[in-house]
Amino acid sequence: MAGQKPVAKFSASGVSAALWENEINVGGGTKTILKASIGRRYKDSSGQWKSSTSFSRNEVPLAILALLKAYEKMVGEENGHEAENGAVEEEVVM
Numbered sequence: 001m002a003g004q005k006p007v008a009k010f011s012a013s014g015v016s017a018a019l020w021e022n023e024i025n026v027g028g029g030t031k032t033i034l035k036a037s038i039g040r041r042y043k044d045s046s047g048q049w050k051s052s053t054s055f056s057r058n059e060v061p062l063a064i065l066a067l068l069k070a071y072e073k074m075v076g077e078e079n080g081h082e083a084e085n086g087a088v089e090e091e092v093v094m
Helices: 060-078
Strands: 008-012 015-026 029-043 049-052 089-092
Touching: 008 060, 015 060, 029 060
Parallel strands: 008 089
Antiparallel strands: 008 015, 015 029, 029 049
């Protein structure tokens, strides 16, 4: 995923899920599927922005919400609802 942009992003109070396109080999051909990543951004004590994949008790529901929205997008695309090409779609869910 390095150097690649997500195709969609869902944010809930600093916690976000991103969807990425990945190619897999299926029956001798390739297929593009979506994969999700989850993380949170925060400022440390010196004011520097940091990233983490661990969540506090209060952040777990936000991660669940962001992942549910990502899942809805994944299922929608499997059913033929393709995203438009261009900028990364970001939906603030909370």
